[in-house]
Amino acid sequence: DTGVSQDPRHKITKRGQNVTFRCDPISEHNRLYWYRQTLGQGPEFLTYFQNEAQLEKSRLLSDRFSAERPKGSFSTLEIQRTEQGDSAMYLCASSLGVFGPGTRLTVL
Amino acid sequence: GQQVMQIPQYQHVQEGEDFTTYCNSSTTLSNIQWYKQRPGGHPVFLIQLVKSGEVKKQKRLTFQFGEAKKNSSLHITATQTTDVGTYFCAGHQASGTYKYIFGTGTRLKVLA
Numbered sequence: 001d002t003g004v005s006q007d008p009r010h011k012i013t014k015r016g017q018n019v020t021f022r023c024d025p026i027s028e029h030n031r032l033y034w035y036r037q038t039l040g041q042g043p044e045f046l047t048y049f050q051n052e053a054q055l056e057k058s059r060l061l062s063d064r065f066s067a068e069r070p071k072g073s074f075s076t077l078e079i080q081r082t083e084q085g086d087s088a089m090y091l092c093a094s095s096l097g098v099f100g101p102g103t104r105l106t107v108l
Numbered sequence: 109g110q111q112v113m114q115i116p117q118y119q120h121v122q123e124g125e126d127f128t129t130y131c132n133s134s135t136t137l138s139n140i141q142w143y144k145q146r147p148g149g150h151p152v153f154l155i156q157l158v159k160s161g162e163v164k165k166q167k168r169l170t171f172q173f174g175e176a177k178k179n180s181s182l183h184i185t186a187t188q189t190t191d192v193g194t195y196f197c198a199g200h201q202a203s204g205t206y207k208y209i210f211g212t213g214t215r216l217k218v219l220a
Contacts, residue, residue, distance in 0.1 A: 033208070042196050042210030043151060056206045097141050097153035097198070
């Protein structure tokens with residue numbers, strides 16, 4: 001247990017459905033990152049929060065992806081109208097690179 | 109945009125042999141992090157290097173940050189079967205961004 005939790009750990013959905021993932025970072029860490037990782041690749045940056053402010057978002061991220069971090073605590077990542085290409089492990093990390101266990105998304 | 113490459117992509121070694129992975133960035137970095145990821149697991153933070161020419165050691169692991177802050181290396185002395193996994197570097201560009209760009213990773217297999 002790294003202190004960063006993610007829920008759910010696995011999600012199977014049908015193409016076109018919306019999904020939402022949650023990340024609970026270490027409470028005193030004000031930085032929060034979302035990454036996406038596919039098999040055999042390194043994690044790919046999606047977005048960054050400092051407290052509740054979303055300070056950076058990957059240009060690769062389509063408008064189907066949105067993330068929030070209300071009150072600077074937990075964060076959610078929503079994917080609308082999922083596509084098969086969205087299948088990946090979605091990882092959350094807090095300050096100093098502490099990663100959560102990830103949410104594995106499979107889009108059928 | 110910024111790119112981070114790692115070589116080799118794969119490395120098989122006999123237990124007890126040494127191992128080195130190299131990380132090269134297309135841009136100058138403010139700092140670099142190293143991670144280890146076991147199969148089926150998530151990246152686990154190993155170390156962060158900040159200063160030009162910095163060398164840090166953790167038991168059998170030695171990390172170096174290049175003088176130009178564009179390259180780095182991880183060296184493992186006398187590998188053990190517990191060292192198996194994929195080693196990633198992640199570079200933070202010197203200015204204008206908060207993101208870390210992960211390298212392509214080096215997958216290490218240790219043969220007993």
